[in-house]
Amino acid sequence: MAAAKNIDELSPAHKQVASHLQGKFGKRLLETSSFRGDLTYVVSPQDWLEVLTYCRDAEELRFDRLDSLLGNHFPEREDQPFEVIAHLVSIPHTTRIRIKTRLAEGETLPTVTGVWPSASFDERETWEMFGVVFEGHPNLTRLLTVPDFDGYPLRKDFPLQGRVGGRIRWNFKGEI
Amino acid sequence: MSAPLEEKVEQRTRPTLEELKERKARNRQRVSDNAEVMTISMGPHHPSTHGVFRMDLDLDGEVIVDVRPEVGNLHRGMEKLAESKTYHQIIPLTDRLHYVVSFSQNEGYCEAVEKLMGIEVPERAKYIRSMCHEMCRIANHIIWLGFLVMDLGAITFQQITFREREYIMDLWEMLTGARLTHSFARIGGVAKDIPDGFREKMAAALEVIPKRMAEYDRLIRNNRIFLARGKDVGIFTSEDCAAWRVTGPTLRAAGCPRDLRKDEPFAAYDQLDFNVCVEYEADVIARYVLRMNEIYESIKIIKQCLDEMPDGPVIAEDAFHVIPPKKDVLRSSAAMIQDFVQVFRGPQVPKGEVYKAVETSQGELAFYIVSDGSPKPQRLRITTPCFYHCQAMQPLLQGEMLADIVGIFCGVDVCLGSCDR
Numbered sequence: 001m002a003a004a005k006n007i008d009e010l011s012p013a014h015k016q017v018a019s020h021l022q023g024k025f026g027k028r029l030l031e032t033s034s035f036r037g038d039l040t041y042v043v044s045p046q047d048w049l050e051v052l053t054y055c056r057d058a059e060e061l062r063f064d065r066l067d068s069l070l071g072n073h074f075p076e077r078e079d080q081p082f083e084v085i086a087h088l089v090s091i092p093h094t095t096r097i098r099i100k101t102r103l104a105e106g107e108t109l110p111t112v113t114g115v116w117p118s119a120s121f122d123e124r125e126t127w128e129m130f131g132v133v134f135e136g137h138p139n140l141t142r143l144l145t146v147p148d149f150d151g152y153p154l155r156k157d158f159p160l161q162g163r164v165g166g167r168i169r170w171n172f173k174g175e176i
Numbered sequence: 177m178s179a180p181l182e183e184k185v186e187q188r189t190r191p192t193l194e195e196l197k198e199r200k201a202r203n204r205q206r207v208s209d210n211a212e213v214m215t216i217s218m219g220p221h222h223p224s225t226h227g228v229f230r231m232d233l234d235l236d237g238e239v240i241v242d243v244r245p246e247v248g249n250l251h252r253g254m255e256k257l258a259e260s261k262t263y264h265q266i267i268p269l270t271d272r273l274h275y276v277v278s279f280s281q282n283e284g285y286c287e288a289v290e291k292l293m294g295i296e297v298p299e300r301a302k303y304i305r306s307m308c309h310e311m312c313r314i315a316n317h318i319i320w321l322g323f324l325v326m327d328l329g330a331i332t333f334q335q336i337t338f339r340e341r342e343y344i345m346d347l348w349e350m351l352t353g354a355r356l357t358h359s360f361a362r363i364g365g366v367a368k369d370i371p372d373g374f375r376e377k378m379a380a381a382l383e384v385i386p387k388r389m390a391e392y393d394r395l396i397r398n399n400r401i402f403l404a405r406g407k408d409v410g411i412f413t414s415e416d417c418a419a420w421r422v423t424g425p426t427l428r429a430a431g432c433p434r435d436l437r438k439d440e441p442f443a444a445y446d447q448l449d450f451n452v453c454v455e456y457e458a459d460v461i462a463r464y465v466l467r468m469n470e471i472y473e474s475i476k477i478i479k480q481c482l483d484e485m486p487d488g489p490v491i492a493e494d495a496f497h498v499i500p501p502k503k504d505v506l507r508s509s510a511a512m513i514q515d516f517v518q519v520f521r522g523p524q525v526p527k528g529e530v531y532k533a534v535e536t537s538q539g540e541l542a543f544y545i546v547s548d549g550s551p552k553p554q555r556l557r558i559t560t561p562c563f564y565h566c567q568a569m570q571p572l573l574q575g576e577m578l579a580d581i582v583g584i585f586c587g588v589d590v591c592l593g594s595c596d597r
Binding site: 035036038040064065066067070073085087091094096098117118120121142143144145153158160 | 247248251253255256257259260291292294418419420421432434439440528529530531533540542544546554555557559563564566567568571596597
């Protein structure tokens with residue numbers, strides 16, 4: 001990953017955000033990087049909710065909108081193969097920021113639906129596509145795939161073609 | 177000709193956020209405590225859902241207590257599919273997201289890839305892109321109006337709006353050779369320069385469309401049914417919009433002048449002179465007035481683009497990332513090698529991740545691309561506005577009447593192809 005040296009190339013608005021977050025969280029921001037003007041922070045899953053809530057509420061930051069929340073899978077990383085990525089937007093300051101966290105297989109993440117209700121669909125999609133469980137989510141059910149779909153399609157080990165998981169069982173009796 | 181829409185805007189009030197909240201609370205029907213809640217399913221084949229969208233409605237009489245939107249009937253696994261294709265091959269996939277405004281989706285994807293690869297797009301291509309964006313916006317807003325009025329009960333009107341959209345479709349046909357899914361944007365520019373006779377045809381279309389808009393205005397603006405079914409219906413304040421990630425015309429109709437064309441300029445928008453339209457009443461009528469004003473702004477932008485467009489190439493000269501123009505491929509061996517390499521192996525991409533959002537006619541469309549250095553993306557996430565608009569049906573519809581669902585649903589402009597990806 002690009003190191004913190006690229007921080008100097010940031011726009012003035014991003015520099016303010018960076019210095020403010022660095023002052024507040026310090027060592028708890030595990031990694032800081034910037035690529036093509038996008039500012040990225042990596043936090044631990046324990047700090048996830050706190051950092052995101054702070055980003056929304058702090059007067060200097062005011063990231064009042066969650067632009068998207070998504071997952072990613074890196075099978076080559078042995079201990080923490082999953083990433084959950086949140087993109088935040090500040091409408092008053094017109095700045096953007098990306099906050100990531102890395103998860104091990106089976107590790108859960110607290111939901112941010114209490115901070116931004118729009119995260120609900122995003123978290124459902126991330127759960128059904130990657131199998132990342134969001135604790136406290138009000139309705140963590142399959143969103144885009146059929147309710148009895150088997151497997152997590154966007155994981156890298158899920159095949160692109162074939163009949164794995166996609167079979168619809170017509171006699172399915174579960175909750176829809 | 178009736179008076180232009182600007183006059184009407186002046187007469188409209190500018191309620192504050194508190195007033196809007198109060199108005200919204202007052203409009204919402206009170207659900208009695210011991211109400212007998214009935215659950216019915218609306219869709220997925222309901223004609224007003226503009227695609228396959230299902231809602232589970234909890235009803236107390238005619239008042240909506242709760243809504244559970246269900247999407248996914250059109251899920252095609254585009255993000256998984258994109259991971260197996262090179263960056264050039266993904267462009268036709270993005271067409272199929274929203275088939276009314278295909279170019280905006282193409283262009284948004286190409287902007288993201290160009291940001292990842294660090295490609296500088298030629299000026300002329302930027303102007304063509306801006307022009308095409310506005311063509312999309314005009315076509316989409318006109319067709320949206322037709323569907324809105326159809327949902328509110330006047331079916332003939334929809335046929336009239338399709339007539340005007342045809343002008344834009346003919347222009348697309350002339351420019352790209354296709355009418356619906358034209359894959360016109362390329363990484364590093366656009367596929368073709370504008371053909372001979374295009375300017376004249378465009379000028380003729382831009383002459384006709386405002387006249388027809390005045391005609392629509394005369395038909396609808398003072399229509400008692402339209403006003404009664406749209407005024408103070410489906411109020412969604414700017415606070416709600418931020419919480420539920422509702423963007424585009426719905427956000428601007430709630431008094432928030434957020435437009436990525438101004439805030440984070442892409443294509444040639446930083447060199448063009450235009451206004452961001454804002455409305456303040458946050459209801460269905462405000463969304464209608466806002467979209468109609470946006471069409472006038474779009475017409476202004478297209479005229480500027482055609483007048484100020486500089487000469488030059490329409491695609492970047494970059495041997496590592498760009499497919500060269502076809503006429504060069506057949507004449508020079510260097511271009512032929514470049515074409516082979518690009519088609520069979522794909523572009524050379526640096527490692528990294530980018531996020532790029534553009535303003536389409538529905539709202540903010542964003543692409544998140546992770547590259548691991550190979551010619552295929554490691555992950556492509558398409559963040560479409562319609563996905564969140566479908567989700568926002570729950571707060572939008574709670575407390576409203578059953579019969580207003582169709583108007584509100586159409587009012588925020590949802591395309592299910594774009595929602596389900």
